[in-house]
Amino acid sequence: MTTANDVLDALQSAFPGAIQEFRVESDNRLWATVDPNKIVEICKFLRDEEDFDHYSGAAGVDKIDEDLFEVTEILASHGAHPVVALLKVKTPRDTPSVKSLTGLFWNADWYEREIWEMFGINFEDHPGLYPLLLVDDLVGSWPWRKDFKGYPDYNTNERVLEKINPDGYAEYKISPTEAEIEAGTVPETRPEYPTFREREIMELETESEMILHMGPQHAIVPGPFMLDLRVDGERVKKAYLDVGYIHKGIEKILENRTYIQGIPITDRMCYLASLSNNEVFCGAAERIMGIEVPERAQYIRVILEELSRIQSHLLGTGEFLSLLGGATFSPFQWMILDREEIISCIESVTGARINHSFVRQGGVRNDLPDGFAEMTRSALKTVVDKTNEYKELLLSDNIYRKRMEGIGILSPEEARRFGLSGPPLRASDTPYDMRREDPILVYPDLDFNVISRKEGDSKARVEVRLDEIIESCHIVEQCLDQIPGGPIREKVSKKIKPAPGEAYYRVEDPRGEMGIFLVSDGSDKPVKVKVRGPVYAYMQALPPLLEGAYVADVVAIAGSMDACTSEVDR
Amino acid sequence: MGISDVVPIPVVIDEELEKWTVWGRPLTNIWLTTTEKIHEIIDMGPIKNILNWGRKNSLWFLMQPMGCCGVEMLVFGCPHYDCDRFGIIPRATPRQADVLIISGYITRKYLPAIKNLWGQMLEPKWVIAIGECAISGGPFYDSYNIINNTSDFFPIDVYVPGCPPRPEQFIKGFRELQEKIKRREDERGY
């Protein structure tokens, strides 16, 4: 098995002198600062020679003390080896510019656009550097830079100017903050680019084509995003996706909260996976602090995360079925009913239905209540029985199969190229699961299968989720049998101050690979938190997947992805 | 304006007719009526109570999930909580909805869209702000992209606190809105 040292040796022999600094954190984490001019060649080498075919994302860090921007490219492999390479590129703060990786990795597009709009770092050779999450007003003020004056912002609504346009629709302009005006940092020249609407209208070809807007408010969207389809009759010619309608700036907010205060914010990144989000945020801090979580706490985390996976999959599948059969489709409502049982199990521990804020750095908040095991076992039994029933039902439903089979097929190569993870990737014959690849907590001690399917269509994606529910039930039952006694939280001082350092920690969210890239400078607040969410990758892969489908299939494909807009926008 | 302006009759008759009243209003006002006048008349009589009874028992809300509360909104319509008991059902198009549920953070980018949704809804209509984010920005109160105070933009009738509120609290919010409609104390005066 390749380890981080092997990769480092290969790199150093292939590119002598290009690796300016390096740090081998463990067998599967390699940190390296590389020559900005050679980043593309190095990534190409890693991709082609060392099997780093999974581009996990990129993070920008504003090092205002050193007058530098740092862009970290996160590379991993789809199952060939467990090494994650984090390659840092430094660029001066006054003329920031980095080479784009879009030529190598298809899915680098969105990550680089995000860094551009937030930091103003230019990406050379990027095909379309348009804003992704931000409203056009804010582009040019680079909100994630440390010297951005518009944060904290308590009076947005007082500065809103309403204007009714000739069509009778309201438009809003928001004047700059007082701090910005005082500091004189109101951007005078904003970058010029065609807006989202203009871009899609430019591509209209014939008279018979039209743009069909699905969103921001539409029955298929689980949260506001705009899916625009260029259709000819019922046939989709091309799809365009505009996200950022609920961009809250969570990463910026986390930089200004202490580590404990940050936990409730991470809940809200994806409200169906809040326990995994807690876990990934706390786990990253634990990596830097170098503390080991007590075993009982690890078991509690695993139990709750798996329960949370069950409820998320039940809701995701149920919501998807409601897209196919209407809100009155009975299995959808039964699934919500089953979910309530799981929710009440989780609630008995955390006290909340969806936003738990339960995991702490060094352990968990409180112990399991009395009678939890019995309650959970009986709930799991119901869920397993019912899930088997749903599987049988969907398998025997001819209309359902007619609608779902062969729709939105993703070949394994394509799925990897799109940077997918979680159920959509596993449905495409790639058993890639963080619980196996990057083992954390007590997962190595547990016995479970990684579910995968060969077909790669919408039906397979739903089947993977249903099978995972059963597998998760199995894991929880094992944990309930094995859970030892003992403390539930390591002794950690009330004011958490990790030593200066960086960590990249990833877990298997219900939707796939959830990673947090955390930079600490020794203070009680993180310098930078970058969230690498799974749904971000799904959404990016959606437009190419929808090309050539029918309008009705858009629902079947987009729904089977089980997207969570909140996590895309953050 | 008198009837003689519309129908060719002697002005004398017109003057006579203007003396006649119904519920303290000139009869001509009722004959040559406009929508506002009909509303004025309805407002006075007991018929308004019947209308408000119908309205309060048939509050259809717009399916418009925005955040964490959107998930609870979905559960609110499903077994266990079952909003259909109260005659509350979700609708997908704003034209057929009566209640706009602001179920999360309104961002700069989404503000025009949600304002247009509100404009497309037909009167009588109400807004319920659900969750801390919709009330005051919630945990994201200091974000650069969030509109903190939703009530500056929408005439909000009921605030349901919680982050997110439980589905039971959704029901309570709707019950309070029903009470307000019944007592004619809602923001827009229906």
Place this chain on the structure above:
Amino acid sequence: MVLSTIVESITDFVVQEPKISGLIIGLIAAAIIASVINVGAMGVVWLERKVLGDMTNRFGPCRVGTRWGILQLVADAIKLFTKEDSIPRGADRPIYVWAPIVACITTMLVAAALPWGALNIGGVVYPLVAVNMDISAFFVEAALSLMAIGAFMAGWASNNKYSMLGAFRGMARMVSYEVPMGVCVISVAIMAHSLNIVEIVEAQSIWYIIAQPLGFVIFMIALVTDLGRIPFDQSEAEEEIIAGYVTEYGGIRWGLLYFQEYIIMLLGSVLLVHLFLGGWNGPVIPVISILSPMIWFLMKMILVLVFLIWVRGSLVRFRIDQVTDLGWKWLLPLSMVNLVWAVAVGVYFA
């Protein structure tokens, strides 16, 4: 004494002025039918919400008007009547306004020719039908398809992309299912030697569901398609094209279109009962023998309605190309087979 005088004078009037009296009788019948179908549709909506609720572990309406929620639909109707009336900018105003009215006319046309049960007076069964036409089966089937015209007008006039897609889908669906449905009606007529629904019912000593089961299945599928209900509700697929052809409709205009759908559902189930389930035929119930046919008729109708609701609660929606595919490639040939079968069996028994 006074009564007989009144009856006498009415009889005289009818004899002397047949045209005027015919008009008055027609208006009265129309009023009765309009109220019956509208109240009936409200009942259907209520039934659907209750039955669907029961299927999904819910209660359905249970707060407004006793614990059965019987006043729920009254509240909905009051609200819809007092909603703001709006016509979107850019809409084709006359067509937009006329679409719900056309839909209403359609339902009235169908309802006029359908027998609404029967009464057993002294051993003779009198069907309750407003217009007893000779070709009523054919007329009803033709008038049912007019509903698609109303829907198409609504979708076209709304100036909305979703509406237009919904309208096109509705039209494509109607075209592909009207033919098999018509062929099924013809098969029934051949077997009964009549196109008159009353005579078809009377001819069913064996219910036609037993005499031609294939025809029943095809007619049932085509009927669900005509009603535009899941799995054939492509024209208003809420999750794909918002509300389809009624996306821009609100208030009572939408209320009318919405109620027409349920009225059509009611009428469709009545037609199904008459054509295949023996209408009001059934053993005479003692004591209330006068109401006996009516009770059988209502029981069968409610059974069909519950079946339609059951289908809605348990199936997913087809895609539009699959719908037309099923219509042209499967139902049409099969309905021809059924026609041949009906002719053969009809000749044999005749």
